[in-house]
Amino acid sequence: MAAGALSGLVAVLETYRGRDRVVRALCYGCQLAGGALAGPQVPPSGLPGSLLAVSAQLSACRTALRLFDDFAMLGYSCGYGLGPKDEDVLVRGLSVLCNLANQLYYPCEHVAWAADAGIVRVGSQKWWTLSTALWASSLLLGILRSLRILFQLRRKLRQHKCSTSPPPSRREVKARVKAEVLSILADLADLSNAIHWLPPGFLWAGRFPLWLVGLLGTVSSLIGIYQASRGGNSEAV
Numbered sequence: 001m002a003a004g005a006l007s008g009l010v011a012v013l014e015t016y017r018g019r020d021r022v023v024r025a026l027c028y029g030c031q032l033a034g035g036a037l038a039g040p041q042v043p044p045s046g047l048p049g050s051l052l053a054v055s056a057q058l059s060a061c062r063t064a065l066r067l068f069d070d071f072a073m074l075g076y077s078c079g080y081g082l083g084p085k086d087e088d089v090l091v092r093g094l095s096v097l098c099n100l101a102n103q104l105y106y107p108c109e110h111v112a113w114a115a116d117a118g119i120v121r122v123g124s125q126k127w128w129t130l131s132t133a134l135w136a137s138s139l140l141l142g143i144l145r146s147l148r149i150l151f152q153l154r155r156k157l158r159q160h161k162c163s164t165s166p167p168p169s170r171r172e173v174k175a176r177v178k179a180e181v182l183s184i185l186a187d188l189a190d191l192s193n194a195i196h197w198l199p200p201g202f203l204w205a206g207r208f209p210l211w212l213v214g215l216l217g218t219v220s221s222l223i224g225i226y227q228a229s230r231g232g233n234s235e236a237v
Helices: 002-013 016-038 046-068 070-080 089-116 124-161 167-196 210-229
Strands: none
Touching: 002 016, 016 046, 016 210, 046 070, 046 089, 070 089, 089 124, 124 167, 167 210
């Protein structure tokens, strides 16, 4: 059993998406633990400070690796296009807008990263704000899309109750409902953090303690890992 678990972990870490999910979970997990142990201590020192430093380094690692995600996102966006013609029009529209927000997110983050690294001479804060706003928009659009899909699946389940559809079909619909609910929970957790990272004065921006940011990110990350293990698709940033 131990050998099987180890081989499974190695297989996950050998893929880019799998490694990113693990690093993301560790990043937020360290922030959760560090923030909880630090309490009101500012600046954190000792073990809490070390955990938060690890979290910051892992976050910087993920930011650097996302420099190479533009073409993958472009390929996905081009492959989806305007969506399948047999798909719901509202779902297609929300998906296209979500893809557009994601596509714009990457170059904005790259400029912010390059400004912080001293590669380009521009103010990085406005670019970080713009990239965060695009991420928040993508998450909100994803939530609306999942809600629309849930509405359609609920209607399909009601139709199945009044028909003689085979049991596997009903099980598949319920599995899709579960997947969409988990996606909404993950997106809501990430959206809460995205709003926190926007400039102060907008909703709860800047008001979350470190442990809460870590908790929300950890929840989202674990949902993403679970969905990936079940064959789902999670693109959490």
